[in-house]
Amino acid sequence: MTLPLLEAHDLQLQFGSIRALDHVSMALWPGEVLAIVGESGSGKTTLLKVLSGSDKPDAGQVLYRDPELALHDVHAMGAPQLRALHRSDWGFVQQNPRDALRMGVSAGGNVGERLMAQGDRNYGNIRQVALDWLAQVEIDGRRIDDLPRTFSGGMLQRLQIARTLATHPRLVFMDEPTGGLDVSVQAKLLDLIRSLVSRLGLAVILVTHDIAVARLLAGRILVMRRGQVVETGLTDQVLDDPQHPYTQLLVSSVLQA
């Protein structure tokens, strides 16, 4: 039996009188896609920030198991180690690609930045990797020297994914990766993410309010409400036979086309 890649134990975080995280525990196994769903303000994004180490919880632990199976407490490690982790083993896909990309740097430079931050000092190699990744996310290689500001919204999001995956992370955090895109672009992007995830064997923690996105991508699902995990299980099981009243409400409120 393989061991979990990431574990969270009894996380608690309070903003004033609001309980953003109320005794949240979870585990993620290698190669697994876990969706965190819930309405706005349910604590999804807060949980993602705590899991990825950018926000500290009031209580509880987040443990990451590295490729040598050693456990690391994410919130006890120093800033240099956390930063190194974020640019090697981990990746983060933001909702708004403009927050993650360098808009004044060419597409190739954006994809190559993580490689260079890791110490790759061979221009030809960096450029080849950038070209490969642009091809994988279906961006024309001839646009490698174009600035992101000349790209469409869907292309920007694909560029962000290429940039994140260029260093072969094992674990990727995604915060509403399809938010703000129109439906047909969303569908194409979901298709791309799904094929990349299965081909590369990525573990993904995906935050979304869109049940359809969760159903398409995630193997397991975690439903949050007011900082608590109200239901968790296999995606199909939870969505087809919701047990908790809130999950039932969530599933039944999806519009049927």
Next chain:
Amino acid sequence: MNGYNFAYLDEPTKRMIRRAILKAVAIPGHQVPFGAREMPLPYGWGTGGIQVTAAILGADDVLKVIDQGADDTTNAVSIRRFFSHVAGVETTTRTRDATVIQTRHRIPETPLTGDQILVYQVPLPEPLAKLEPSRAETKQMHALADYGLMHVKLYEDIARFGHVTISYDYPVMVNGRYLMSPSPIPAFDTLKMNRMPALQLFGAGREKRIYAVPPYTTVRPLDFDDHPFSLTRAPHACALCGATNSYLDEVVTDDRGSRMFVCSDTDYCADRRGEMEGDAS
């Protein structure tokens, strides 16, 4: 001493600057903040360099000041006269005779020795400033040795122009740890900093930072394995002394497009011409 303390600054100020210098020498390439004073010349004219020079100058020192390699330009002449006035020290234009050399934007062609100190005037001490406007963020990048961003800039240059286009103030790694701005010296001079026997001190007056490269410290320009750092030099010989290995200034000689290339280091050029005349006679 004309009503001034020796070398203009008061003793507690010099002590404060010396402390910053000691710290800077202990952490090569790291920018140390210091309480820069108002000096009797405008920012951008060498207030940082002048304060460092004032703090290290002793009564026996011999001072040389260069501006773009020349001893006879306004900045060099006025700073040299300033110190001969307020410190009464001997001044020279000969690189070999000087114990302290204050420089704006050049390193002398004549190799420096372990008995000499080179003081640079620095306008912008932060090498990442043009890429990352936040001071707090660049401080963190230095603390974590997170210099990927600087390489992204080099990558962009090669992708767009086929080569790195930085011709002055070329970013360097000091002692394999800190990214440093060498002040706006030409990229041509960058390699002279590597394992230089002389102590190199950098003062930025407006930005209130001092940093240093101790003697025999490695200083490497940033580059890629397959696009190594290369020297750029005007493809001419000096019109006055015939030197083919020195850094050249292009001088326009009339309004009909005539120009000549001469050594930017006036002392080096005069030296070579002196030798040639000596050989001829």
